[in-house]
Amino acid sequence: MIGSWNKSRLVPTRRAALTLIGAGALAAGSIGSAMAAAADDEVLTETKVLRDPDTPVAGNPDGNITIVEWSDYNCPYCRKLEPELRQVVQDDGKVRLVMKDWPILGPVSVTAARIALAAKFQDKYHQAHDAMMGVSSRLTEPRINELLAAAGVDMDRLKRDLTGRAKDIDAILKRNNEQAEAFGFRGTPSFIVGKYRVPGVLSMTEFEQVIADARKAKMN
Numbered sequence: 201m202i203g204s205w206n207k208s209r210l211v212p213t214r215r216a217a218l219t220l221i222g223a224g225a226l227a228a229g230s231i232g233s234a235m236a237a238a239a240d241d242e243v244l245t246e247t248k249v250l251r252d253p254d255t256p257v258a259g260n261p262d263g264n265i266t267i268v269e270w271s272d273y274n275c276p277y278c279r280k281l282e283p284e285l286r287q288v289v290q291d292d293g294k295v296r297l298v299m300k301d302w303p304i305l306g307p308v309s310v311t312a313a314r315i316a317l318a319a320k321f322q323d324k325y326h327q328a329h330d331a332m333m334g335v336s337s338r339l340t341e342p343r344i345n346e347l348l349a350a351a352g353v354d355m356d357r358l359k360r361d362l363t364g365r366a367k368d369i370d371a372i373l374k375r376n377n378e379q380a381e382a383f384g385f386r387g388t389p390s391f392i393v394g395k396y397r398v399p400g401v402l403s404m405t406e407f408e409q410v411i412a413d414a415r416k417a418k419m420n
Contacts, residue, residue, distance in 0.1 A: 202241040243375075243382045249298075249392065256299045256325045263296035265414050270302040270380045270393040272327040273332040273341055275388040282333045288407045295411065299329065299401045300376040302388055308339055310373075315344055317369045318361040319353050327351040346363050394418055 229296040250266050258321040259267075269285070271278040289295045301316060306420055319328035332339060349355050361378035362369070380390060383397060393407075394414025402410065 214241075222377065227327045227358050243378045248375065249379055252298075252372075252375065254368070256320060256329070256375075258286070258294060258299060258326065259295045259297040260293060261296055263292075265292075265294065265295045265418070266296045266298060266392075267411075268298040269298060269320075269392075269416060270300045270376065270385060270388060270390045271333075272301075272303050272305045272309045272388040273316070274309045279333050280391045281389055281401055282300055284404045285407060288404050288411070292408075292411060300379070301373060302376050303373065303378050304377075304388060308341060308357070311341055312344055314362060314369050315348065317372055318347065318358050321361045321365055322354055322357050324348075324351070324353045328353055330384060358380055 249268060267285075267289070282354055285297075289297050301313035303313040303331070316325055316328045316332065319325050328348050328351060331347040332344060335343070335347065337343075345355065348358065385392070385399050387399075389401065391402075393410050395417045396410055398410060
């Protein structure tokens with residue numbers, strides 16, 4: 201049960217319901233039959249989902265609740281949600297936000313995700329992320345380069361890291377994709393909030409409620 205949380209307010213096109221993940225494990229039978237496979241048990245360990253050292257983190261790194269977001273830079277829902285989610289995280293003060301790039305909307309999405317992760321090697325991931333999420337039109341590669349240069353990213357360094365760290369970047373994207381598929385997510389944005397699986401867009405009020413419910417569930 202999820203207490204006062206109102207599942208009916210999920211975006212209608214999202215077929216999957218909000219699911220409470222079994223205590224002590226990120227994988228639970230309620231998430232789907234695929235979760236029974238040993239491979240998925242290894243994909244969805246707490247360390248890999250919540251504590252991947254190569255995955256960027258925002259909010260309070262020592263927060264008592266973790267939100268994991270899978271997003272795509274060309275996803276209009278992700279863009280619309282971004283400022284509201286960041287406001288909730290900031291207002292709460294005790295939320296750790298794990299940012300998983302999941303480029304599923306075409307080749308430009310893959311390019312954008314790889315570029316954002318390459319920017320991480322010069323400590324500019326968040327600037328790159330915010331620049332690409334802050335536009336309203338569909339991204340193109342020239343537009344991405346323009347946005348990142350304006351955000352203060354060293355573009356020559358970026359090109360070197362895209363080539364030199366290609367295997368590391370692709371490994372992160374592969375892990376993110378495997379986790380999203382194992383959780384049964386169908387699109388972006390999708391979330392884990394504490395012990396809850398949240399496939400879809402939430403309002404600020406709904407995020408606040410599910411964070412509160414996640415804190416209660418953590419104590420049980």
